Amino acid sequence: MSEQQTVKMGSGRGFIAALDQSGGSTPKALKLYGIEENAYSSDSEMFDLIHQMRSRIITSPVFGGDRILAAILFEQTMDRDIEGTPSASYLWDVKNVVPFLKIDKGLADESDAAQLMKPIPGLDELLARAAEKGIFGTKERSVIGGANRAGIAAIVAQQFEIGEQVLSHGLVPILEPEVTITIADKAAAEDILLDEITKHLDGLPEGRQVMLKVSLPTVANHYLPLIEHPKVLRVVALSGGYSRAEADVLLGQNDGLIASFSRALTEGLSAQQSDQEFNATLDAAIQSIYTASVE
Template sequence: MPHQSQAERMTSGRGFVAALDQSGGSTPKALRLYGIGDGAYSSEKEMFDLIHQMRSRIVTSPAFTGDRIVAAILFEQTMDRHIDGRPATAYLWDTKGVVPILKIDKGLAEASNEVQLMKPIPGLDDLLRRAVSNGVFGTKERSVIGGANAEGIAAVVAQQFEVARQVLSHDLVPILEPEVSISISDKAQAEDILREEITTQLETVPEGQRVMLKLSLPTKANHYQPLVAHPKVMRVLALSGGYSREQAVELLAENTGVIASFSRALTEGLAVDQSDEQFNATLDNAIQSIFDASVAG
């Protein structure tokens, strides 16, 4: 049964999670970094076609395999599209041995109490049913913490777990992503509050079920070690959060048992005008450095 083998891969597979889930708001920036300017497309459809070409090029590269990549997080439109003539999720798992995960949030609400909660997610049950039928293993949902505000952080974590329980009810494994902004002056204090709130909320996860956590690289190495060891946590992932790949892998290697789930740091250096040889070599180098840091602990 794929679900069971995917669960084993996700729990103990060596490697990291590729975040390929830029959506409407972040796609123009991702395309610019790839060498495609805003003038190259005149509609949202054309923009999404271009980002799908970029993602397909990454996923079909010989460098992109389950040997070093445990899972890939997809944007909803990617789940609905094909890669190399096959449904994207089937191509990832059947051809590459990479577990497919779906980003489910609809972006961030306005800031309040120094945090940004997730916007409401209308039709979530329908989306989750569609994910199951597409062979998706789990989901990802992101909110942002912009200060050590106890009330704000409690609200973020409560909302994350509320959505997570809905995801679990569909037999999918949620990745909770309460991102702490790396530029804030009270980041370490915010991380103390966050760890405490997550620990408390983990009690609400039904017996026999587990969640995953995707967290900013902490100010203090191994700060999230108690969560890595928690019986209701399948895996703890780290986001690059604006650090360069070099900085991110250095910090990641200091955190035992935490693996990467990088987006921009993964695609750093890739360009649309590179030959396949250059593109694959650049991607291979990125994947190897992130893999090394992920398995260092």
């Protein structure tokens, strides 16, 4: 982890590209990209296709560190090359984009209106490998499905527990306690979430910093206390099911909050597009998300 990367993540202008669809969400991502499930007959073929898609995005001339601060990778992407260079090295050395790694293994069954992360076997080994490959930080997601204090407290406690393990390897964790955008008590859930996160931040050792990834809040600037907290390097927002246009509008209402969009970034991209069409579509997406992030 370099000082240059820390400065870029802490104060750079731009957003994070979330390119971390894993096994469960890959078929949907490929379908949106114009590749149907009958186009591949095994997981390895499916992962080859998603790597081609991600490589096409990352190698595009419009994808670079002038508007994109960082990219979140799936473990298999980290272990592969882009144009003959390991993915994390390509991102930083060629594109000036800081590489992150998604480390969670999906969600456990719901309890107290919350889905914790499943256990992550071999996490220390993975984190050591990530650090060796030049990864700057990690991302780990859990989901809040209601304003249930016990459930939200359990999610935040688990996020910080994993976060401290990540920090011990010299990496910066993005803690992602996503609030489902369709729940009736979303604003109340966000109040509890802010309270629980603040408690844990205050208990972090001096000199330690985490990042946070949150759903776009019901009340604009709800997460401003976290954005201004000395133990938070950056707060980013997921698109969470909103269209890119909706997400951009909501993002623009929140001072200091920047995007970490996945589906909203790749909206409109297709395997069938010529490079010219593909790059023009990606450029428009990047510009709209960048503008919403920096305004």
